[in-house]
Ligand SMILES: [Zn+2]
């Protein structure tokens with residue numbers, strides 16, 4: 001057996017009898033218990049919009065602003081909080097382009113997406129990013145069929161990670177609808193991204209899906 005995908009340490013995994021009996025469902029872990037513990041799960045109580053910690057589960061000021069702007073909200077389910085460990089993970093996966101790391105959260109994110117709905121749309125990356133990174137980091141996190149409803153418009157999207165909050169919020173619409181988006185009219189969809197930061201990217205994508213006639217959008221992100 002190979003070691004932990006993140007630290008190389010011992011996985012120390014032995015399937016239980018029950019797991020052996022249900023062998024078809026067993027997924028050996030790809031990271032060790034210590035690495036898994038470094039990621040902070042979805043908090044409770046949380047904001048029903050962005051999913052971040054919020055007293056009494058109230059809608060936060062940022063999500064209230066999105067609701068005011070669009071007249072509706074995308075309830076986002078994050079698998080994890082965006083803590084130091086997640087930041088380091090995203091850096092290795094996304095910016096250092098270690099595609100093997102998609103395995104760390106793939107099963108979990110795929111299962112969550114399936115719970116939220118059957119029509120899944122992912123936030124696209126630009127052709128420049130595809131050329132340099134070689135993969136769409138969001139698609140890599142999902143082992144399921146997706147509707148390629150969105151594409152990045154001609155101009156470069158720019159690296160969100162290098163922008164401050166004000167610059168991110170001022171980012172013009174970077175996406176456009178594809179022909180495939182027509183099939184989503186009247187449907188409920190799951191919109192998936194890797195990290196929810198200001199919500200700007202998410203609401204750019206969501207506004208196009210609303211435009212095409214999606215009745216409901218549920219958000220799913222690895223971290224918020
Ligand atoms: Zn580890």
Ligand SMILES: [Zn+2]
Pocket residue numbers: 047048049050051052059060061062063064
């Ligand atoms: Zn919020």
